[in-house]
Amino acid sequence: EILMTQSPATLSVSPGERATLSCRASQSVSSNLAWYQQKPGQAPRLLIFGASTRATGIPARFSGSGSGTEFTLTISSLQSEDFAVYYCQQHGDWPLSFGQGTKLEIK
Amino acid sequence: EVQLVESGGGLVQPGRSLRLSCAGSQFTFANYAMHWVRQAPGKGLEWVSGISWDSGSIGYADSVKGRFTISRDNAKNSLYLQMNSLRAEDVALYFCAKSPGGAVAAYPFDYWGQGTLVTVSS
Numbered sequence: 199e200i201l202m203t204q205s206p207a208t209l210s211v212s213p214g215e216r217a218t219l220s221c222r223a224s225q226s227v228s229s230n231l232a233w234y235q236q237k238p239g240q241a242p243r244l245l246i247f248g249a250s251t252r253a254t255g256i257p258a259r260f261s262g263s264g265s266g267t268e269f270t271l272t273i274s275s276l277q278s279e280d281f282a283v284y285y286c287q288q289h290g291d292w293p294l295s296f297g298q299g300t301k302l303e304i305k
Numbered sequence: 306e307v308q309l310v311e312s313g314g315g316l317v318q319p320g321r322s323l324r325l326s327c328a329g330s331q332f333t334f335a336n337y338a339m340h341w342v343r344q345a346p347g348k349g350l351e352w353v354s355g356i357s358w359d360s361g362s363i364g365y366a367d368s369v370k371g372r373f374t375i376s377r378d379n380a381k382n383s384l385y386l387q388m389n390s391l392r393a394e395d396v397a398l399y400f401c402a403k404s405p406g407g408a409v410a411a412y413p414f415d416y417w418g419q420g421t422l423v424t425v426s427s
Contacts, residue, residue, distance in 0.1 A: 199367070242414075
């Protein structure tokens with residue numbers, strides 16, 4: 199089973215600043231890496247798939263990078279609606295697995 | 306707009322069974338792999354099970370293998386999760402999720418339902 203580890207667990211950033219979230223896989227997942235955003239009381243929303251491709255309707259301030267075992271989600275200029283929990287997921291190997299999440303909070 | 310609506314959750318005693326359903330609409334259900342993902346209260350996401358478009362490929366998390374069974378009925382645009390021998394650790398909000406492709410791996414989850422809550426308690 200591929201273990202996904204996200205860091206940090208909590209990230210405090212001011213609106214308008216850049217946020218950088220990390221995700222590490224215990225073995226290579228190639229580019230089979232997705233990022234999701236989840237707000238309280240809501241279902242997760244797909245942001246990025248294939249490590250770097252934005253899903254439909256996702257603003258350009260969200261970008262993903264990386265391959266193999268190291269991945270990054272960058273939000274270039276934080277808006278109020280971006281404060282949420284973010285999960286990475288590897289979608290290339292059984293069993294599919296998620297990271298434990300990074301909570302992005304307002305500084 | 307794609308819609309996924311889960312149902313069937315509720316309160317059940319330990320060791321008993323429950324069957325969850327997910328109704329899909331506004332897309333060609335038969336073409337896509339489907340999954341169940343759960344989230345324990347205050348915790349992260351855990352993939353539970355997935356099924357390919359034609360039911361030919363099925364997978365389970367180790368935590369539910371041998372107790373849960375995923376199935377689908379493409380004629381009814383429906384996904385199911387039969388949960389047997391339920392335990393306290395199965396308490397969670399259960400989401401159904403759609404993949405953008407027919408294979409059960411290699412794709413993320415592009416649409417999610419709002420979830421149905423399963424509580425296991427005596």
